[in-house]
Amino acid sequence: MSALQHAHTVAGLPTPHFETLDAGTAGEIEAIAARIIPSTGGAGAREAGVIYFIDRALSTFAADDRETYRTGMAQLQQKRTELFPNSTTISSLTGEQQTTLIRAIEMSSFFDLLRTHTVLGFLGNPSYGGNRGESGWKQIGFEDQMAYQPPFGYYDAQGEEEKK
Amino acid sequence: MSGVAFLPTDAVDFLVLGAGAAGGIVAKELATAGFRVVVLEQGPYLHEGDYSHDEIKYTFQPGLTNDPKVQPITYRKSDADRARPMKAIEYGRQVGGGSVHFTANYWRFYESDFREHSLCGEVSGADLRDWPIAYADLEPYYTKAEYELGISGLAGANPFEAPRSKPYPLPPMPVKSSGVLFDRATKKLGLHPFPAPVAILSEPYQGRAPSVNCGFCESFGCEMRAKSSTLVSVIPQAERTGRCEIRPECYVRKIELDDAGRATGAIYFDRNRREIFQRAKAVFVCANGVETPKLLLMSKSKRFPEGLANSSGLVGKYLMWDNGGEALGLFEHPLNEYKGIQVTRLIHDYYASDPKRGFYGGGGIDARFDFYPAGFALSGLPPDTPRWGSEFKRTFATYFNRTMMLMAHTTSLAQAKNTVSLDPDVKDAWGLPAVRITSDYHPDDVATMKWMTAKQIEILEAAGALKTWSQPYDVVSNMPSRHLMGTCRMGNDPGTSVVNAYSRTHDVPNLFLVDGSNFVTSGRQQPTATIQALAYRAADYAVRAARRGDLS
Numbered sequence: 040m041s042a043l044q045h046a047h048t049v050a051g052l053p054t055p056h057f058e059t060l061d062a063g064t065a066g067e068i069e070a071i072a073a074r075i076i077p078s079t080g081g082a083g084a085r086e087a088g089v090i091y092f093i094d095r096a097l098s099t100f101a102a103d104d105r106e107t108y109r110t111g112m113a114q115l116q117q118k119r120t121e122l123f124p125n126s127t128t129i130s131s132l133t134g135e136q137q138t139t140l141i142r143a144i145e146m147s148s149f150f151d152l153l154r155t156h157t158v159l160g161f162l163g164n165p166s167y168g169g170n171r172g173e174s175g176w177k178q179i180g181f182e183d184q185m186a187y188q189p190p191f192g193y194y195d196a197q198g199e200e201e202k203k
Numbered sequence: 204m205s206g207v208a209f210l211p212t213d214a215v216d217f218l219v220l221g222a223g224a225a226g227g228i229v230a231k232e233l234a235t236a237g238f239r240v241v242v243l244e245q246g247p248y249l250h251e252g253d254y255s256h257d258e259i260k261y262t263f264q265p266g267l268t269n270d271p272k273v274q275p276i277t278y279r280k281s282d283a284d285r286a287r288p289m290k291a292i293e294y295g296r297q298v299g300g301g302s303v304h305f306t307a308n309y310w311r312f313y314e315s316d317f318r319e320h321s322l323c324g325e326v327s328g329a330d331l332r333d334w335p336i337a338y339a340d341l342e343p344y345y346t347k348a349e350y351e352l353g354i355s356g357l358a359g360a361n362p363f364e365a366p367r368s369k370p371y372p373l374p375p376m377p378v379k380s381s382g383v384l385f386d387r388a389t390k391k392l393g394l395h396p397f398p399a400p401v402a403i404l405s406e407p408y409q410g411r412a413p414s415v416n417c418g419f420c421e422s423f424g425c426e427m428r429a430k431s432s433t434l435v436s437v438i439p440q441a442e443r444t445g446r447c448e449i450r451p452e453c454y455v456r457k458i459e460l461d462d463a464g465r466a467t468g469a470i471y472f473d474r475n476r477r478e479i480f481q482r483a484k485a486v487f488v489c490a491n492g493v494e495t496p497k498l499l500l501m502s503k504s505k506r507f508p509e510g511l512a513n514s515s516g517l518v519g520k521y522l523m524w525d526n527g528g529e530a531l532g533l534f535e536h537p538l539n540e541y542k543g544i545q546v547t548r549l550i551h552d553y554y555a556s557d558p559k560r561g562f563y564g565g566g567g568i569d570a571r572f573d574f575y576p577a578g579f580a581l582s583g584l585p586p587d588t589p590r591w592g593s594e595f596k597r598t599f600a601t602y603f604n605r606t607m608m609l610m611a612h613t614t615s616l617a618q619a620k621n622t623v624s625l626d627p628d629v630k631d632a633w634g635l636p637a638v639r640i641t642s643d644y645h646p647d648d649v650a651t652m653k654w655m656t657a658k659q660i661e662i663l664e665a666a667g668a669l670k671t672w673s674q675p676y677d678v679v680s681n682m683p684s685r686h687l688m689g690t691c692r693m694g695n696d697p698g699t700s701v702v703n704a705y706s707r708t709h710d711v712p713n714l715f716l717v718d719g720s721n722f723v724t725s726g727r728q729q730p731t732a733t734i735q736a737l738a739y740r741a742a743d744y745a746v747r748a749a750r751r752g753d754l755s
Contacts, residue, residue, distance in 0.1 A: 075591040083596065100264055138592075145590065154591060155581060162576035163259045178596070179603040181541060181576050183256070185426075186415035191543050192380035192604075193536035 055091055058098040059105065063128075064112060065090050070130035071115075072157040074137050082174035084157050092160030092169030104152060111149025118143055207448050211481045215239045216749065218468055218483030220455050220498065223300020224731050225718045225738035226489030227433025228348070231440050232742035233487075234447035238749065241448050241481055242441075243471055245494075246297035248451035251435075254424035258575040261422050267304045269296045273632040280643045280678065286626060291640040293683035294491045298451055299424075299434025301491070301685070302731065306421040306545050306573065307402040307430055309354050310729040311345050311736075313365050314338040315555055319563075319724050323556050326563045329616035329645055330521065334723045335695045335704040338365050344736035344743075352735070353408040353431040356400030363395070363551050373405045375547070376414065380538035381607035382547035385570035388666035389550050399546045399569060402431040402731070411435060416543040421573045453479075456635055458486055458502040458511055458714070466714045472633055485713040485745065485754045489738065492522065492687030492719035496623045497638050499691070499716075512691075512708035512716070517701055519623040521692055522642055523615040523725040525684035527566065528652045528676050530609045530659035531583065532668030537604045540572030553658060554727055556614070564651030566613035566727045568659055572606065579603055585672040609662060611655035612728035615688070616645040623690050644678050652676055686730050691720035706741035713754045717741040 057065055072084040072093070084090075097105050119129055119140055126132055132140065144150050160169030162176065170176060176183060190196035209215050216238035219226050226242060234240045249267075260266040269276075269292075277286035295301035315322055317334040325331065342365075348354075350372050358370035375398030378386075382398075389396040403420065404413040414429040428435045441447040452474035459467045459480065468482040488495045496519040502511035510518050549569035556565045574583045580599035583606065588598045621643065625636035656673050663671045674680070694700025697709035706717040717738050719730050726733060748754050 076596050077593050079593040080597065080600075100259075141591065158580045159259055159263065159577050162580055164255075164257045166257070167259060176576060178600045179576055179580075180537070180539075180600075181603065185417055187417065187542040189377040189379075189416070189543070191416070192538040192540065194380035194383040194534075194538060195378055198378065198383040198386075 055088070057094045060090075060094045060097065065094060067112065067116075067129045068093060068108075068153070070137065071141065071153060072160070074141055075154055075157045076161050081178050084161055086171070087161045087169055087174045088171040089157050089160035089169045092163065092167050093156050095168040096156060096159070101156070107149055107152055111147070111153070114149070115140070115144060206442065207445050209239065209241050209448050211479050214468070214482035214484055215241050216483070217485050217487060217745070218243065218481055219487045219489060220469060221245075221300065221488065221490035221494070221718070222298045222433070222438065222449055222451075223295060223489060223491065223718070224302040224433060224734050226487070227299065227302070227438045227441070228735055228738040229487050229489055229717065229742045230447050230449070231437035232739065233746065234441045234444040236746040237446070238746070239446050240441070241450060241483065243453040243455055243469065243481065244298050244449065244451045245454050246295075246451065248298045248449065249424065251424070251426050251428050254426050256417070256419045256423070258577055261304070262575060262578055265296075267295055267297055267422070267424060268293045275629050275631060275637045277626045277629055277637055277639045279639070279641050281620065282641060286639045286641070288629065290683050291642070292493050292638070292687060293685050294493065294687060298438065298449055299432040302402070302432040303424045303430070303434050304422050305731060308546055308569070308729045309349075309356070309400045309402045309732045310567070310727070311365060311367075312338060312341070312726045312733050313363070313554065316724060316726045319556065323558070323563055326616060326645075326647060329618050329647075331563070331616065332694070332723050335693055335700075341733070341736045341740060342366070342368060344739040345732060347739050348732065348735040352402055352433070352436045353404050353411070354400055354402055355405040357398045360397035361395065361551055363554065371400060373408060375399070376401060376403060376405045376544050377416070378547045379540060379543045381540055381570040381572060384534065384538075384607065384666040385548045385609070385662065388662045391665050392662065394550050394552045396548050396550050399549050401544060401546065403544055404429045404431065409436070414544060418541045418543055419575075421545050454633060455498060456501060456633070458488070458498065460504050460506060460511070460711070464506055464711060466711055476633065485715070485749065487715045487717065487741075487745070489718045492690050492722070493623050493638055493640070495716055495718055495720045496690040497625065500625050501635065507710070512701060512710040512714060514710050515698055515701060517692065517699070519690050520619050520621075521617040521689040522621045522623055522640070522687070523617055523689040523722065524621070524642055524644070524648075524678065525681060525686040525728060526613045526615045526644070526648055526652060526725070527611045527681070527728060528613070528656045528659070529674040530656055530663060531606055531672055531674075532609075532663035532666065533602055533670040534605050534607070534666075534668060538572070538607055539604050540607055541575070541604075545573045546571040553655065560654060562647040562650040562654075563616065564614040564647050566611045566651060566655050567729070568609050568611050568655065568662065571608050571610055573608065573610075576603065579606075585670065609659040611652065611659055613648070613651045613655055614727060615648055615725040617689050617692070617724065618645055642678060686719065686725075686728050688719040688722040688725050688730055691716050692723050693721045694723065705744040706737060707744070715741055715745060
């Protein structure tokens, strides 16, 4: 069970389900996403529900990327077995081991895609299933409003002060 | 939506192909002059209620632009290479075209832009030529465009500005932190910053409300109708005449000719992919600098075996690219640049080409931030930032609101080897040939961008940036090109140009082409104002020609 599913169970909310990924693969992908955007200093990929964004993307606009995920994850598991012969899953590796594993594949096109999807799931519109509760936007200080009035920032506010 | 509907068998006075920045204006001018007009548009007819602030839809997917999945594009650097599928170019594909989703920068050309060959001489490897028209010929039409569409700016604020007959109809938009920092820095360096002229309403205008500073201009359709696209300005006026039908989701594959060599209409696929032939007495192609030559090249006939109106062999040649470079700076305090329109200040001090620099070229520099949250984390950070992990997260989280960009908009030389052609192998979803782009920089294009980047960094440092970085540039990283210029160039000599000084083809008397394809030189990018001025001028000429019976 993913961390988010667990949270939903504890909170008595309906458990989000996956459309394309199986729960095991989802947990493995989530473990990598959580290293791309970790939970240090506030919500990370895990809390933002990035894995649900990825699942929905693979079911909709990114359906063409399913094969890349399938082969990419297979290669990643192979690399894990090579590096850590006694391990069983990516999610059960230690943080240090996960870092070693990602370093081994960080130049691959699959990692590029996973990184892009992780960022989109963290900072994209919450309607896609990620950025839960606008947790990603809160991390960067982006407010989702339809209208703003000047001054917008420190320097234009200062400019207005100077004119007075 | 259109009230009037014409039968395909009814030969309307004018058929306009493309309802974008130019086509919308042409349609409105012709319809208000009393002519019956059909406009065929590839894309859908969307309105403000269809748009949203969805970064994924509009910047990571072709929300309002051409979709390479159904209309593939191939690219190669030179004739010697094999072209491969790549999204080399991008255009607005909807009623309103690129005027719906553009950043809305609205720069007039300068007097010098029309006669750079006379001023700069020959440039080796390029075909730098004067335009057959002067700035003074276009000035009344620039003014007309600014007033009919609704442009905000401050006349006289730019000391280099070409003479103008009237001020802007609307005052400038509120300055952002990037603009304040840019103002201070450039003045310190002895330069001349001025408020950006933009096709965005700063005050109520012609029944439309002003901008609410939501910040989602570039790549987005305006939910408030404050961006002065043709969709919300001239196209509704065209429709109100009761003589103009806008027909969306119509994909034209061929312009037909009669035995006398006059255009008789166009064959298109409707939304159900049925082939329909719309008859017309005259045709305007306003499909953009890539789609216009593509359509001509597809419109082969006995008379024009190499493509319609192509006796010069120049249709598709001299494609000019969306050149420029980006430099970014991190500042101590929050700028919150995601609020407000993208650009509020710029300089044109380096606009003119200067032989002392040792190369042809120049450009403008504007202060902006054209990133949305995910795009910034993926492609806006300093190149030495880790690509994942806690340091990656810390950097995008703390930089997002404290970063601004300076963007240079620079010359692209016209080179005969840079072309739009039909791919011999790849087809689109309708079975038509894919567009093949062959394009590479001229050495002076690169020299200009490098020279400008140094200036951009100098300005950022003078503004007090804690850290500066610039984006790599080469022709591939500058993709897709969104300014599509120069593929049916304008000139007086039918042997060396495709259209005359009024955008009428030399070869076919009732066929006009008006869009970026007319451009003889690139200016310093930001082509929309000039495309629209050319459209007003061509329509004005066509109205007079039609009235004296010169077109039919």
